[in-house]
Every structure is written in C-alpha cells, then in structure tokens.
C-alpha cells in the first residue's frame with residue numbers, strides 16, 4: 001500500500017542536517033558529449049542573473065548521470081548525484097530488489113532539494129541534479145526549492161529523459177557495479193507518472209527528451225533545449 005508521509009516527517013527532514021554533500025566539481029571525462037559536441041552560445045547573462053536548478057529525471061537507465069555530467073560541464077554548474085543521497089536503508093532495499101515506496105522517498109527528495117539550495121548559497125552558478133522523480137508529487141517537492149531560495153529565486157527545470165521499457169532494461173543490464181538491477185525498472189515503470197499536461201503547458205518547467213538515440217544525439221538534443229531555456233530567461 002502506498003503510504004502518505006506525515007507532515008511532521010517532511011518538516012523534520014527539511015531541518016535535518018544534510019549529509020556531506022557529494023557534489024562533484026565540473027569536468028568529468030564522461031561528460032564530453034554534451035559539453036563538446038555543440039558550440040557554446042552566449043549564455044552568460046542568464047546564468048549571471050538567475051539561479052538555475054536542472055533536475056535530470058526518468059527511471060534507471062534512461063541516461064540521467066550521463067546527461068547530467070554533460071550539463072554540469074557545459075554550464076559550469078555543480079553536479080549532485082541523487083543516488084549518493086539515499087539513506088542506507090533505501091540502498092539496502094534497492095539492492096534486495098525491493099521497490100522504494102513514497103515513505104522511503106520523501107526525505108531523499110527533500111535532501112536533494114536542500115543540497116541544491118546549499119550549493120547555490122555557497123556560490124554555485126547553477127546546479128544539475130539527477131533524480132528519478134517518478135511521480136508528479138515528487139517533482140512538486142523539488143519545485144518548492146524556489147520558495148526556499150534567497151534572491152534571486154531559483155528556477156527549477158526538469159529534463160525528463162523518455163525511454164521505453166525495452167530500452168531501459170537493456171541499458172540497466174549493460175551498466176556495471178550498480179545496486180539497481182533490471183528487475184527494479186519494472187516497478188519504477190509502475191510508479192512512473194510522466195510529466196502531464198499541466199506541468200508541460202501551465203507550469204512549463206518540464207522538457208521531454210527522447211533518448212532512444214545515440215549518446216551523442218541525446219547530448220545534442222539536451223544542449224539545444226537547455227541552451228534555449230536558459231536564454232529565454234536571460
């Protein structure tokens with residue numbers, strides 16, 4: 001049964017001390033595709049005038065880490081790997097092929113939101129976060145970053161990497177040394193609520209990228225979309 005969090009749980013988590021932030025500095029080699037394949041447009045004004053939090057979302061294997069590292073390199077934003085923020089109990093469950101439920105995810109989502117805000121407070125130009133953010137209410141938790149940010153208020157953008165079951169299973173199976181096994185993809189797909197019409201056309205903070213193409217092509221698509229949205233806000 002899906003459990004709903006007590007408000008007290010959310011509050012407690014919000015004021016909890018974040019773990020040592022596993023924020024990578026930009027520049028990892030795996031990000032070469034996004035950062036190099038597309039020429040850099042003049043984005044400086046947008047980045048200077050705004051706080052941006054880019055959340056790269058989708059089920060395991062859709063390419064979140066690959067895309068996020070590329071974005072971090074391209075814009076010089078801090079990189080927060082969502083996997084690094086799970087409590088040990090969540091990692092244990094996932095390693096045993098037990099799907100996470102809502103109660104397991106609330107504190108994780110709040111930690112990610114707060115880690116992004118902390119990075120901005122410490123002076124990051126922007127932040128890229130990987131987070132499956134499978135349900136609309138999970139994305140709503142991250143959306144509240146704007147309310148907690150100081151001046152200028154953070155712009156939260158979701159980059160949803162869209163892939164079908166077959167493709168996700170293949171990519172997770174090919175991935176080495178990760179606690180998420182391919183069977184977990186099926187439970188993630190049961191939970192998945194793709195961005196809906198409200199999010200796309202009213203809130204307008206979601207971009208959907210079809211990732212059924214090569215890594216280089218995904219990098220190109222993501223770079224175009226994110227360049228545009230950062231320029232729109234310049």
Ligand SMILES: Nc1ncnc2c1ncn2[C@@H]1O[C@H](COP(=O)(O)OP(=O)(O)O)[C@@H](O)[C@H]1O
Pocket residue numbers: 058059060061062063064065066067130171172174175176211213214215216218
């Ligand atoms: N567009 C792509 N085409 C083929 N393989 C990809 C693509 N994007 C990522 N991969 C590979 O798929 C696996 C999962 O990618 P990863 O970035 O770890 O996804 P996630 O962080 O969403 O779980 C990795 O082995 C990665 O190298």
Ligand SMILES: O=C(O)[C@H](O)[C@@H](O)[C@H](O)[C@H](O)COP(=O)(O)O
Pocket residue numbers: 058059060061064082083086099100105131132133134180188
């Ligand atoms: O890249 C992945 O393999 C997944 O994103 C995974 O590492 C992540 O930690 C879980 O997705 C969190 O759990 P849920 O997605 O079930 O919320």
